[in-house]
Amino acid sequence: MNEAHLEENLRLILDLGRVHEVAEGRINGRAAGVLLMPPYRTDIADFVEPGRNVIEVALTPVLHNRLVGYGETGDPRWGQFQNRNGLAPTGLIGPARLLPHWRERI
Template sequence: MRTEAGRTAVDLHLEAFGSAFILLRPAGAETVHGAASQLDMLEQKVALEGPWEITFDGDNQSPPPLTLSAPALWSGPGADAHGRDVKYFSGTATYRHTFTADPAALGAGRRLVLDLGDVSDLAVVRLNGKEAGTVWTHPFRINITAAVRAGSNDLEIAVTNAWWNRLAGDAAAGDHTRPGAAIFEADADVLPAGIRGPVRLTVQMS
């Protein structure tokens, strides 16, 4: 904080789509950051490595489950190997993973934040059966301090994408019975869907 030409100036660095509250007082200024901006904390990041299991739930769609060594898109560039039903899936896919939390990371003065990296399009996070939060824009991070426990933790990330891929799949199959499919070309590209990652557990220490 500084004074310039009779005005108070505060330098801020925010994540994309980040925000902050600035409280100005006669004796100075205080910046209160939201979860999107914790730049004054030291961070320790641990990647949540596989296996990750993915199950699909969509209207009249039943792709087989997938097991991946790391979280990845189910549709989009590089995802054709998962098969046609997965490529054109629109609905909710749930990523499941079990990780171990070090008791030392749960001490006083520490926050545990789940960083999903990048998501298409919306993700609901549940940890040990408790809903921890929903994210749909950068940064794809959720504070999981209240839900995490020492030892084994069961993580579920339910990702929902738009209806585009299902309509593109209908057009590719020559099926125009679903409203909207008729406007798609048979070779229409699909949109990325799922978690790009990397998924990391971030321990923040004040």
């Protein structure tokens, strides 16, 4: 990101598109927000620096998938989760985009 792009009235929106379930954004190692539901968007302008930037997204899937996995182990403690209707969708489906947004005073 060059310095000319970092105008005071420019906001940068990280739009993750479609996500199953929770996403946590980090920009240059700094926590930039936890996104719990659509729209999976957050303003990252305050975290972006001139030069190279690193965007990381960590996802937390639904508990259902973990429990189904336990059920498939054959352990009787998790038997109630055996042969469920498969796994729930999980992950970052996208498309992930950076959207410029200019704020104007009226």
